[in-house]
Amino acid sequence: MIDAISFKNGTFRYLDQRYLPLQELHVETRDHREAIEAIKTLAVRGAPLIGASAGYTVVLGVNSFKGSKEEFPAYFGQLIKDVEASRPTAVNLFFATKKMKAVYDANFEGDSLETLKTKMTDEAHKIYNDEVDNCDRIARHGVEQIKRDCADILKTRKLNVLTHCNTGTLACCGIGTALGVIRLAWQEGLIERVITAESRPLLQGLRLTAWELEHDGIPFISISDSSSAFLMQRGMIDFGVVGADRITANGDTANKIGTYAHAVSANHHGIPFYIAAPVSTIDITLKEGAQIPIEERNADELRTIFGTQVATPTTPVLNYAFDVTPGTLLRGIITEKKAVVGNYETGLREICS
Ligand SMILES: CSC[C@@H](O)[C@@H](O)C(=O)COP(=O)(O)O
Numbered sequence: 001m002i003d004a005i006s007f008k009n010g011t012f013r014y015l016d017q018r019y020l021p022l023q024e025l026h027v028e029t030r031d032h033r034e035a036i037e038a039i040k041t042l043a044v045r046g047a048p049l050i051g052a053s054a055g056y057t058v059v060l061g062v063n064s065f066k067g068s069k070e071e072f073p074a075y076f077g078q079l080i081k082d083v084e085a086s087r088p089t090a091v092n093l094f095f096a097t098k099k100m101k102a103v104y105d106a107n108f109e110g111d112s113l114e115t116l117k118t119k120m121t122d123e124a125h126k127i128y129n130d131e132v133d134n135c136d137r138i139a140r141h142g143v144e145q146i147k148r149d150c151a152d153i154l155k156t157r158k159l160n161v162l163t164h165c166n167t168g169t170l171a172c173c174g175i176g177t178a179l180g181v182i183r184l185a186w187q188e189g190l191i192e193r194v195i196t197a198e199s200r201p202l203l204q205g206l207r208l209t210a211w212e213l214e215h216d217g218i219p220f221i222s223i224s225d226s227s228s229a230f231l232m233q234r235g236m237i238d239f240g241v242v243g244a245d246r247i248t249a250n251g252d253t254a255n256k257i258g259t260y261a262h263a264v265s266a267n268h269h270g271i272p273f274y275i276a277a278p279v280s281t282i283d284i285t286l287k288e289g290a291q292i293p294i295e296e297r298n299a300d301e302l303r304t305i306f307g308t309q310v311a312t313p314t315t316p317v318l319n320y321a322f323d324v325t326p327g328t329l330l331r332g333i334i335t336e337k338k339a340v341v342g343n344y345e346t347g348l349r350e351i352c353s
Pocket of ligand 1: 046047164166167168171204244255257
């Protein structure tokens, strides 16, 4: 399996996803400011991977602290703020900083800074390893749900599945969330072909998901984002499964821009559309999707295509990185604890308690 990130001997190593699939560039750093920049620029990306990277970034920051114990609280507070300012939507980032803060709160008084550093490193590894395990469990629950929902089709043929953005190893540490479900479904002989939507403007579907599927030998075809409704009309998609950056208490889900349009189309055509995500992606403190902070990115991501200018530099651009799909459009939310189907208010609250 690809190592999207790793942390050894105080060094954070990441695969710079901006250059994939044309170049596999691994970068090593001991500087937390460089790690923050990697999150901001999407060199590392995908909600669970952002969370795990945030944990390691805090460790880098703590390791480079040179002051006295009295000076540490102010330094640590600023470090957490800087990490949290890197990307606003994926709640996994805040899940990770909350875990790191909890280690600080519980141990700062009693421990030396050296011991605190070790405990924080252990916590960051735990965040990473938990996400790896979560992916395996999500895949199992997802496959069971799909077998139930698509039982009639499966009597005569295999399934064609739509996915958006990248939710695989590159985004999650383990086998992936939505892509983990697809991987396991493929291994169990349920999948005919994966349809990967390109995911404009940064092309995570076309570049990254395609790269992972090719690597695994899973048949796939890439489409432009706007093609999915037409393929559904033609009977070329049997179900959709995507990841999430933040899920609110009522099941509304922020995910890569374009997801909502796929979900609306799937609903119109009576096609089941699922979210696959770890519990760390659920923000039970928010009632509904309108409360999710949606990242707006640099206009040049749209005006240029990988460095080539395609619109005038003055073209006004609105570049939302995510949209929100209402829970009512979802067939289910598949987590490592279970697949929540039906009443999200009750189901999500139960698995978050
Ligand atoms: C399992 S990753 C789920 C989401 O994080 C993914 O679908 C997505 O939207 C990623 O966005 P990105 O901007 O590439 O970080």
